[in-house]
Structures are given as structure tokens and as C-alpha cells.
Amino acid sequence: MKISFIGAGNMTHAFLKGLDRSFFEHEIWVSNRSQGKLDRISDLNIHLTLDNHKAVKDADILILAIKPQQMFDLLEEIRSDIHESTIIISLAAGLSIKQLEQWLYLEVKLIRFMPNTAIALGIGSIAICINQNIDISELSLVKDLFKTCGSLIDLDESKFELFIAASGSGIAFVYQIMESYVQVLRELGLDEAQAKALIIDTFLAAGSMAKINPELDDLMNRVASKGGTTIEGLNVLRASKLNDILMDMCKKTIQRSKQLSEELQK
Ligand SMILES: NC(=O)c1ccc[n+]([C@@H]2O[C@H](COP(=O)([O-])OP(=O)(O)OC[C@H]3O[C@@H](n4cnc5c(N)ncnc54)[C@H](OP(=O)(O)O)[C@@H]3O)[C@@H](O)[C@H]2O)c1
Structure with missing residues (x-):
């Protein structure tokens, strides 16, 4: 199979790191409009090109890994190279399937x-x-190819903005919370490196434990014994406006995603 990525930025680099050896048994192409980011992946045994047409021509799977604002021009450029059997995967935040179909003017297989x-x-x-236009077997083929990247979640498109707040952007929100926690520990007397190492381990441990047992109440109760230290801290969190802050954070993220989507309408 020929699998091509258009755009050699953060996301393509992340995919190429996360995918396993079986993925690279396919014919993999990456095109980028400038050379710099292609050089960073020149050690991989894949085809690199500055010419999008070469990557798109005869591709079985085409991954559009460019910014949403760059998508319209790219689709204009590659439209005539797209085959009706090509499975197109768009990573672009804020660009709906409907919008992409309109820009392509073609009956395409789109994910x-x-x-x-x-x-x-x-x-x-x-x-x-x-x-x-995507059938079950095509969906399972794609899921099988990308399964080594992590969890693949079928989600109604109307919930994509919530997914961004929880996951796509959510990962950065967790970094900010970690950063604040580190600052507080510094102010209380730990040095920065120690505080950072401890907090990274704490988040890693909490995430790993919750992955095995997703009952968060249960996990908390196992740490917070009556009259102990944890319950004192938890009570402060529970009495705080934490939920309100998280609600505002999610709402703002969703609002921006909707706004971006509107700005991109042509
Ligand atoms: N980053 C995230 O965490 C994240 C999460 C979820 C979804 N996404 C989505 O993933 C997509 C890619 O994001 P990213 O963070 O990887 O962006 P990025 O780092 O800016 O990468 C985009 C790449 O596309 C190249 N490019 C732009 N126009 C092109 C064209 N016409 N032909 C060939 N190459 C072109 C750029 O080349 P130059 O180097 O020359 O500029 C750049 O290397 C976006 O649509 C974004 O919404 C990103």
C-alpha cells in the first residue's frame, strides 16, 4: 500500500514515531512545501519529497497533516491527483467532513x-x-494501521470539539496544572528539578493507576484516610472553584474551535 502524509510538521513527526515496524513495510511518502522538516526525518527509510503531486499520485491512504488555514489551497493543488479509491484522512481541527467534501468537489472517501x-x-x-463513502472494512484497515498510536475512539463529529477540550488541547491543560503544582512546591522549599521530577512521577502514577482502575472515587478513598493528610488537601480542592475553572477552560476552547471553523468557511 502507498501511504502518504502531506505536511511534515508536529503531527506527522508524532505519527512516524508512534507507528510500529509493520507500518513501515508499506510504501510511505511524506511531502512538505519546504526542505527543513523533511531533513529531520531523513534517517527513516521512506520517500521524502517537496512535490505534493508525487506523494498524492496513486496513494491508497492520504493523510492531510497541514494547518486548517492551509487546507483549501492544498486541495486545489492536489484535487486532480486524488483517485476515487484513495482514503483521505484529515487531521485539521475545525474543518468538518462537510466542509472538506465541498472543497474537494469530488465523491471521496474521507476520515x-x-x-x-x-x-x-x-x-x-x-x-x-x-x-x-467509507465502508466497515476500510475503517478497520485504517484502525489496524494506526492502532499502535494509542486509543482509537469512534466519535460523532458533533462531539469533536469536546474531544479537543479533553484530549487534543487537554494534554496542554494538564501540563499547565503540573507547572503550577511545581511552582507551588518551589515556593514551599523544593528545588525546581526535584519538584518537577516528583510531579511528573505523580501524574504518571495517577494516570497509570486510573487506567487499570477507572473508579476515581475509589482511588481517592484508598489514599485519603479519615483524619489523615490527604483529606485536608482534598477538602480544599472540593471547596474551591476548580469545577468552575475547568468549565470555563473547556467552554473557551470549544468556543475558539467553533470560531475557527466559522472563519474557515469559504
Ligand atoms: N499539534 C497538535 O497537537 C494537533 C492536535 C490535533 C490536530 N492537529 C491538526 O494537525 C494538523 C497539523 O498540525 P501540526 O501541528 O503538525 O502543524 P505544523 O507543525 O504547522 O505542520 C504543518 C506542515 O505542513 C506543511 N505545509 C503547509 N502547507 C503545505 C502544502 N501546501 N504542501 C505541503 N506541505 C505544507 C508545513 O510546511 P512548512 O514547514 O514549510 O511551514 C508544515 O511542515 C493541523 O490541521 C492541526 O489542526 C494538531
Whole structure:
């Protein structure tokens, strides 16, 4: 199979790190409009090109890994190279299947992926939705190819903005919370490196434990014994406006995603 990525930015790099050896048994192409980011992946045994037409021609799977604002011009450029059997996967935030179909003017097989950067470690999440031209066997083929990147989640397109708040952007929100936690520990007397190492381990441990047992109440109760230290801290969190802050954070993210989507309408 010929599998081509258009755009050699953050997401393509993350995919190429997260995918396993079996993926590279296929004929893999990456095209980018400038040389710099192609040089960073020149050690991989794949085809690199500055010519999008070469990557798109006869591709079985085409991954559009460019910014949403760059998509319209790219589709204009490659439209005539797209074959009706090509499965097109768009990563673009804020660009709906309907919008992409309109820009392509073609009956295409279209899949929308919404990944986060943790796919590079094989622990990412990818929300997936498809258009009416993708059949079950094509969907399973794609899922099989990308399964080593992490969790693949079938999601109604109307929920993609929530997925961005939870996962695509969500990963950065967690980094900010970690950063604030580190700052507080510094102010209380730990040095920065120590505080950072401890907090990274704490988040890793919490995530790993919750992956095995998703009952968060249960996990908390196991740490917070009556009259102990944890319950004191938890009570502060529970009495705070934490939920309101998280609600505002999600709402703002969703609002921006909707706004971007509107700005991109042509
Ligand atoms: N980053 C994330 O965490 C994340 C999460 C979810 C979804 N996404 C989506 O993933 C997509 C890619 O994001 P990204 O972060 O990887 O962006 P990026 O780092 O900016 O990469 C985009 C790449 O596309 C290249 N490019 C632009 N126009 C091109 C064209 N016409 N032909 C060939 N190459 C072209 C750019 O080349 P130059 O180097 O020359 O500029 C750049 O290397 C976006 O649509 C984004 O919404 C990203």
C-alpha cells in the first residue's frame, strides 16, 4: 500500500514515531512545501519529497497533516491527483467532513482524525469519524494501521470539539496544572528539578493507576484516610472553584474551535 502524509510538521513527526515496524513495510511518502522538516526525518527509510503531486499520485491512504488555514489551497493543488479509491484522512481541527467534501468537489472517501501529541509514545488518543463513502472494512484497515498510536475512539463529529477540550488541547491543560503544582512546591522549599521530577512521577502514577482502575472515587478513598493528610488537601480542592475553572477552560476552547471553523468557511 502507498501511504502518504502531506505536511511534515508536529503531527506527522508524532505519527512516524508512534507507528510500529509493520507500518513501515508499506510504501510511505511524506511531502512538505519546504526542505527543513523533511531533513529531520531523513534517517527513516521512506520517500521524502517537496512535490505534493508525487506523494498524492496513486496513494491508497492520504493523510492531510497541514494547518486548517492551509487546507483549501492544498486541495486545489492536489484535487486532480486524488483517485476515487484513495482514503483521505484529515487531521485539521475545525474543518468538518462537510466542509472538506465541498472543497474537494469530488465523491471521496474521507476520515477525520483528531489526535493528540502522545501518539508519538503510543499512548495517544485519536477520535475518528467517517463520511458515507467509507465502508466497515476500510475503517478497520485504517484502525489496524494506526492502532499502535494509542486509543482509537469512534466519535460523532458533533462531539469533536469536546474531544479537543479533553484530549487534543487537554494534554496542554494538564501540563499547565503540573507547572503550577511545581511552582507551588518551589515556593514551599523544593528545588525546581526535584519538584518537577516528583510531579511528573505523580501524574504518571495517577494516570497509570486510573487506567487499570477507572473508579476515581475509589482511588481517592484508598489514599485519603479519615483524619489523615490527604483529606485536608482534598477538602480544599472540593471547596474551591476548580469545577468552575475547568468549565470555563473547556467552554473557551470549544468556543475558539467553533470560531475557527466559522472563519474557515469559504
Ligand atoms: N499539534 C497538535 O497537537 C494537533 C492536535 C490535533 C490536530 N492537529 C491538526 O494537525 C494538523 C497539523 O498540525 P501540526 O501541528 O503538525 O502543524 P505544523 O507543525 O504547522 O505542520 C504543518 C506542515 O505542513 C506543511 N505545509 C503547509 N502547507 C503545505 C502544502 N501546501 N504542501 C505541503 N506541505 C505544507 C508545513 O510546511 P512548512 O514547514 O514549510 O511551514 C508544515 O511542515 C493541523 O490541521 C492541526 O489542526 C494538531
